[in-house]
Amino acid sequence: MDKQHKPIASVLILISSVVLVSASEICFNSACYPNEPWIRFPFRLQNVQSKQCGYPGFDLTCDSTNLITSLHFQNTQKFRVQAIDYASQEIWLNDPNNCLPQSLLTLNLSGSPFTGVSYQDFTLFNCSSNFHYELYKFNPIACLSGSGYNIVATSSDRAARILFSSCSFVSTVPVPVQWPFYEQIWSSDLSDDIWLTWDAPQCGKCESRGGRCGLKTNSSNHIECKTRHGLPRGARYAISAGAGVPASLFVLGLVCFLCSKSKACREEGHPVNEFTSTHAPxxxxxxxxxxxxxxxxxxxxxxxxxxxxxxxxxxxxxxxxxxxxxxxxxxxxxxxxxxxxxxxxxxxxxxxxxxxxxxxxxxxxxxxxxxxxxxxxx
Structure with missing residues (x-):
């Protein structure tokens, strides 16, 4: 290789090295499918993002059957991730099979990093099909009901007294809600999202200031708040994701083209203009x-x-x-x-x-x- 082309090869090697280093060190936002929530620290998508991009206990999966983002608890319960608010450290979940009340009956958050934002107790009753639901304006839970009976849920003491006189008691379950209701709910089908929060890692303040949390280098549980420097995060993603062999080939072709033009100009005796701010602003x-x-x-x-x-x-x-x-x-x-x-x-x-x-x-x-x-x- 002649002296003229040695700097060119060095530049290409340097570009490839920077791309590889950037791709291995930066954790990018990711999503399972279109219209699904963006996932970033402390959460991570298994088999998509590396372990260094998430915090222990915050693993999510992409459900290829229902095309949703899923969160699994230790008791094998699976919930669909509806949304995540990273600044307030809240996550909204629902049942992927459209029967959240069934999941609430066995919901157990022990062993997980999550707790309810607030809780409200709902009592469930089993009533016969000839019960006067319309008279008392009760709304049966369709996915728990069957032939000849219906399941009704209420947080109202007055409604509970009516149901106790004509129906069978099933269970009282604490339902995670966004905020406690000051007025008791007469009847609910318990289909609204459940709202959970987490105490650790504490990334809310960092997110509110525009930073991003992440694990410290060579640390399993210690976090640091990283602020944006240089190019915006989306631009860095585009560079790292789109660069590599195609980008290197493009740069190589461009450099070769410029070199050939430069050599042709010299052979024809024409002066070669340097790239200055005047010619290439x-x-x-x-x-x-x-x-x-x-x-x-x-x-x-x-x-x-x-x-x-x-x-x-x-x-x-x-x-x-x-x-x-x-x-x-x-x-x-x-x-x-x-x-x-x-x-x-x-x-x-x-x-x-x-x-x-x-x-x-x-x-x-x-x-x-x-x-x-x-x-x-x-």
Missing amino acids: QPIIQLGLDRSIIESYPKTVLGESRRLPKPDDNICPICLSEYKPKDTLRTIPTCHHCFHANCIDEWLPLNAACPVCRNNPKQSSPAPKPAPASDDNV
């Missing part, structure tokens, strides 16, 4: 918003009514999926455009402009706030 790269700014934007959990500040905006402009009950939305305060929280949280670190109106939240003056819209789960 550096592009201006506008980075996105800081994570702390994004986390300060308001979030809303949609209820069954799916009431939005703008009723016609019922589709996320980023993923183009229709909003569903229990979806978590984030609103850009300056223009009041709503998005799935996961979608806009990935967009804004790369591009500060709103995906709809293209206004920059950092530069735009706050728009007048619309009248608040009530929602049954807000």
